Amino acid sequence: MKSINLLLKNNHIKILLIILISLIIDNFFILKINNPPAWDQGYHLSNVFKMYNVLEDKSINISEKFNQLLNITDSYRGPLTYFISALFMKFFNNSYHYAYLSNQIFNIISIISIFNLGKLLKNQSTGVWASIIFTFSTLILNQRSDYLIDLSLTSFCTIGFLFFTKWYLDKNIFSFYSCLAGISLGLVFLTKPTGIIIFTFPLILI
Numbered sequence: 001m002k003s004i005n006l007l008l009k010n011n012h013i014k015i016l017l018i019i020l021i022s023l024i025i026d027n028f029f030i031l032k033i034n035n036p037p038a039w040d041q042g043y044h045l046s047n048v049f050k051m052y053n054v055l056e057d058k059s060i061n062i063s064e065k066f067n068q069l070l071n072i073t074d075s076y077r078g079p080l081t082y083f084i085s086a087l088f089m090k091f092f093n094n095s096y097h098y099a100y101l102s103n104q105i106f107n108i109i110s111i112i113s114i115f116n117l118g119k120l121l122k123n124q125s126t127g128v129w130a131s132i133i134f135t136f137s138t139l140i141l142n143q144r145s146d147y148l149i150d151l152s153l154t155s156f157c158t159i160g161f162l163f164f165t166k167w168y169l170d171k172n173i174f175s176f177y178s179c180l181a182g183i184s185l186g187l188v189f190l191t192k193p194t195g196i197i198i199f200t201f202p203l204i205l206i
Helices: 002-009 011-031 039-056 062-070 080-091 096-101 103-121 124-135 138-144 150-170 176-191 193-205
Strands: none
Touching: 011 096, 011 103, 011 124, 011 138, 039 062, 039 080, 039 096, 080 096, 080 103, 080 150, 080 176, 096 103, 103 124, 103 138, 103 150, 138 150, 150 176, 150 193, 176 193
16 A cells, blocks of 8 residues: 555656546547548548558658658648658557547647646646646547647647757757757647747747
């Protein structure tokens, strides 16, 4: 009993429990989906399966495969979300269920980033509570049991803010965190180029 209490006092164990509970809840909601996807969701899901088919095609060389991957979407929606989801499906199963469940990747990135931001700016307890509020808010629950690119954009923006905050607090112009912050901006751009706007005002204030 004492060892269990010690484990439950460990904030990293709490974050792991939050992730596991969210996975169980998401599975429950996804299994209840019987209706065909709406227009936006259908568009995004079709891109995921296109991406999956390109990754699975053994008849084209790497250069042609790369070109086809980039040409999956020619709108303001970047290809990164579809690519990550397609890789997830490649490891598990090519189905709607796993396409929806791939949202857990972005959920985990968000939870860990929020926890670390809370810990960095206040303390670990703040990080845990912020992660709980995020994970179990109805808006995020709906996003995880649907397929859009808003959750992936949220995850990369959140980890971007984490790296920019670490860089700012590091007080060095050039640091390891500056490289990670730059990479996170690239991930945001590959998810949805217009998402860069989210960083405009905070960077101006810095």
